[in-house]
Amino acid sequence: MNIDIVTLFPEMVTAGFQTSIIGRAIDSGVVAIDTVNFRDFSTNKHHHVDDYPYGGGAGMLLKVEPLVAAITAAKEKQSGKRSRVILMDPSGKKFDQQTAVEFSQEEHLIFICGHYEGYDERIKDYTDDSYSIGDFVLTGGELPAMVMIDASVRLLPGVLGNEDSAIEESHSSGLLEYPQYTRPPEFDGKKVPEVLLSGHHGRIKEWRHYQALRKTYRERPDLLETYDMSPEETKWLVEIKNEQTKKEKKD
Known part of the structure; x- marks a missing residue:
C-alpha cells in the first residue's frame, strides 16, 4: 500500500x-x-x-x-x-x-x-x-x-504480530472488546474471573462474547442501534438490562 x-x-x-x-x-x-x-x-x-x-x-x-x-x-x-x-x-x-x-x-x-x-x-x-x-x-x-x-x-497483513488481534478488538465485530486480565490472579482483593482460569475454551469464548455485549450496552449503547443481534444475544441483552435495573434500584 x-x-x-x-x-x-x-x-x-x-x-x-x-x-x-x-x-x-x-x-x-x-x-x-x-x-x-x-x-x-x-x-x-x-x-x-x-x-x-x-x-x-x-x-x-x-x-x-x-x-x-x-x-x-x-x-x-x-x-x-x-x-x-x-x-x-x-x-x-x-x-x-x-x-x-x-x-x-x-x-x-x-x-x-x-x-x-x-x-x-x-x-x-x-x-x-x-x-x-x-x-x-x-x-x-x-x-x-x-x-x-x-x-x-494496522489491518494490513503482517503488520500486527498476532493476526487475531485486529479481529478481536473493539468495534471490529460491532461490539466493544470484552474485559481482559493478566497476572497476578488477585490484586487488592480483586480476582480474575474464574472462567478465565478454567482452561475451558468454549466457556471462555461464550463469557467473552457476553461481556462484550454487556460492556457495549453500558458504555456505548448507541452501537447496538445498528448491531445485527442474534437470538442468543437478544436473550443475553434482556439479562443485562435486568441486571442493570436491579443495580440502579439498589444504588
Whole structure:
C-alpha cells in the first residue's frame, strides 16, 4: 500500500510514523508513507496558499490551485494504481472501523490536510470522500489523517504480530472488546474471573462474547442501534438490562 499526505507540515506526520507498529510496517515494506507539501505548488511569488473568502468573512481559505496540483503530483508518482483521495473535513462523514477496513484494501490513498478557516469549495470536485474523526475542531488535518492511517495500516497483513488481534478488538465485530486480565490472579482483593482460569475454551469464548455485549450496552449503547443481534444475544441483552435495573434500584 502507498499513502501520500498532502500537508503544509510534512515534518509533523513524518515524525509521527517513525516509531512503533507503523514505523515497523514502513521498514518492512508493507506500506510506504510519503508527504507532499502543497506550498511547493503555489504560483504566488510569496508562496501563499490561502486567500480571503469572496463575500467577506473571518479567516482565510486554502486556494484550489496548489491543492489540485499536489493531488496530481501524488497520483503521478503512483502511475497505474487506483488512487483514492480523502479530504480531512469537519463536515465530512465520521470515520469508523468499517472505513478503516475499506481504506486498508486500497492501493493508494491520498489524504488532504487543511488549515486556516477551510477550503475553497471547488477542491471537493477533485477528491473522492470527506472524513472527520469527531464533532470538534482542530488546528489542522494532520492529526485526523494520522489517526485514520494508523487505524487502516494496522489491518494490513503482517503488520500486527498476532493476526487475531485486529479481529478481536473493539468495534471490529460491532461490539466493544470484552474485559481482559493478566497476572497476578488477585490484586487488592480483586480476582480474575474464574472462567478465565478454567482452561475451558468454549466457556471462555461464550463469557467473552457476553461481556462484550454487556460492556457495549453500558458504555456505548448507541452501537447496538445498528448491531445485527442474534437470538442468543437478544436473550443475553434482556439479562443485562435486568441486571442493570436491579443495580440502579439498589444504588
